[in-house]
Amino acid sequence: MQQLGPRNGLRTLILLAFAVLVTNYYLSRKPSSIFMGMYRLSENPQESNLLTNMHALVFMITGMALPLEQLSEYLAIPNPLVYIRQDRGIRHFASYLALLALYCLVFTGIQVCIAFVVIPDLVPGQLLSTAICAGLTLFCMLLMVNCSYLLANRAAGYIVALVIYASLLSFWPAARWFSTAHAGPIPLWLPSLLALTVALIAANAVACDHPRIA
Template sequence: MHAICRIGQVCGRKKGLRMLIFVIYAIFASRFYYSAQDTGIFMGMFRIAPAMSHPDLTLNMYPLLFMVGGIALALEQCSEYLMIPDYLVYVRSRRGWSHFCRYCALLLCYCALFTGVQLIIAVMIVSRDRQECLLMTAICAALTLAVLMLIINIGYLLNCRVMGYATAAALYTALLSLDGVRRWLISSWIGILPCWVPVLTVLFLALAMVNLIVFEHVEMY
């Protein structure tokens, strides 16, 4: 209950700014369903160029919009929750790994909610035979967003936000620019599971461990 109250304390702020970002994002995101792109693939999922001459970044503007919108709407409040002091404790104590696990759960819930709302809208538009593909690509987009937010959080913990955002932007832009890497990520790994499943899972766990190490270091000082 205490943890829920603290989450509510953090998330209850900046409502006006969040609403403004949401409206701007919704206006641009709605254009996806009127574009020539395949709506059977979730908007936040990176695309594969049909021809090598097709500009990769132009093709992937909507996935880029999805990531930017997801990061912007969060308003760093997951990171704020991680570092919020416990005002109910008179003597400040280390918050430990359990608090960090709650942060990870909050981060995943946010990514799932941000993706899920848009997935529901997409399901109502896309034909039934494409919905399995839609679901899988939505999961990929949500995991990618979570990975990027973990990268950004490292910069937040180190009190160097610019580094965190720049690193996340550089890595995601590199992904959108490398057609061969994207093709490999969507290729089969085991059965119907694509390669992005183990890659994003390992990346998330590895970055979570890095975040935990940095968090514990910050807690000591």
């Protein structure tokens, strides 16, 4: 691990732990066309929905942890010799968003490919739609983390993102509405997550311009 460097070594450990959990997911339950990182409803509303969604929670935690804040560092350009963050402009911010979206796409896409290989009789449409929901949710959570990073309060971003997500999973009526409500052919999670994404991008843009004392 020392030869990999501290960050790559830690990233390798995270991936190994996640690989074990992914293997456990496919071996311990009946294969489903619902994406592994997508939340599910427990069959009994009286039971904790959070326990039913531990794999989805692990998916989000791993997705948040794996970058090790390198994308946030790319945007913030922290430098102990510079008291005020340099303004890199809209192009730099847009490139950060593109990198973040690419990361979420790759992280989610790899597991979609695994599902196609492991589950022989899956429904492609259901897998892809639930994977999009999980990937977009991860994108929003990383934006929350980055906003707190820019405001020099790293822990708050992780805590807020995980508390919001875990609360959604735990509150059965909200989880049921979010996973089953549709406006015609469009699931309501799509406009909800898109609106949240726009709001978080705006918050990140404001935080990026916020003077930060080193």
